[in-house]
Amino acid sequence: MIEISSKTNEHFRRWTDLASSRGIKKHGEFILMGEKLIQEFLANPNYKIKAEIVHEDLKSVTLTHPISKTQRIPIYKLPKAMFNEVDVIGTHFNLLVLEPKEIPALNPSAKAEGLEVIAPLGDPSNLGALARSAVAFKVSKIILTEESCTPYHPKAIKASAGALLKLPILKAGKFSEFVQSHGDIYALDMKGESVAKFNWPMNLRLVIGEEGPGFSGIKGLNRLAVPTEGVESLNATVAASIALFTYAQKHS
Template sequence: MSGDFWRLIESPQNANAKRWSDLHDGRGIRKHGEFLLAGRKAVPEALRLYPDRFKAMLACDPADAADLDLLSGIDRFRLSRALFDSLDISGTNFPLLVGKAPPLPSADLAAAPRGLELVCALGDPSNLGALFRSAAAFGVSRVILLEEAAHPFHPRTLRAAANAQFELELLRGPSWKEIGDVAGPLVALDGRGEDMASFAWPRDIRLVLGEEGLGIPSDFKARRLAIPTTGAVESLNATVAASLALYAYYLSAR
């Protein structure tokens, strides 16, 4: 299937439709090695900058894709309105891209870091996507996702990341229970840690970000940094705190 041919699919029982429906959570993404990308800005940008990452386009009306630059190798599927709406969970009413999501390479945490490496356990997909945007903006060399983290190609992660995930080297890490010793320099964000404002950032370092609400396990060995605030709120959102730390590193490295 290539060129301008659009294959019509109307039934949710179609094998392709069932597979795409599975891509709304991490389990389905891992099973099929695919993801769905949505967004009136994200889809055209991704086609322009990362065309080799996609294998198919899904549209309710092919006319909606008339201005998109589709490679000949991208399959085209025209879906019934009901089927398309069931896949377009963000309600964009714009063509969706089916991307290739290969397994993530395993990180070697026993090896010294190179540049700024982010070790992350954020479980909320939207928070993870927002973190990807900050990571790409402030020069993170690698993002190491612990098992507790959301899937990097979850639809809500992709929505919040706005294609930043394609600019990052993503690696798979262990769970907290299996993490063992991690080569440093190693710092973790902790509201009870030392003032981050006085911390001298080395060029090669790992920054560890825990789960929302749970933070870093008490027995995890890392230098703890706290972001000074007025104290008007109990704590910062994990993504906001991480972004401030990434910005501090970025300033120190310039």
């Protein structure tokens, strides 16, 4: 076990940087946080473990795990105060530093297979919540655009309850360019055909707009809406969950 007590240590500085999408992309690492998520992951460790981080009151979860027989996993012990700086969502449980997988690019000529959700979401909590609903309601894959946050952000993984580590994820280019170059896309918007009345085809792409800008300036979109009363609109991920549920009901 390697003890670290200085905030100038290169490992500690790198780990604190992993609380942002930029840091994750820069260092090629992300941190899995949360006892339940870690136990689920260790039951099927499909990402390379680069390190385990503990403090003085925590025992290693990898040292006695069968994976330790096939992979050398460095274990680092931090003082509690420093540990808490890395544990940005406050799990107070062991942390695993993992190596993210390369996100493949979407074939621009590929047709939709099942319900594919395009998610230009920069807010990690929104992306995580969307992914959780996507797993629940038969989404075949999520497509991230350049504006999307990384799916390996700790807040995104937490909000997804681990769904982001299970869903097929692809990447595309800029949101506006991608949407305007594909005529078979349906946009979830405040104005459009009711999702409840829409005759959902088995194969289609549904784009979820970021709250605020939405689809302003983008013309020619097929639009679907979740009708509301008493409020102008719903949170983007709430509306998306209702739409995904409606699709799943049509194809149950």
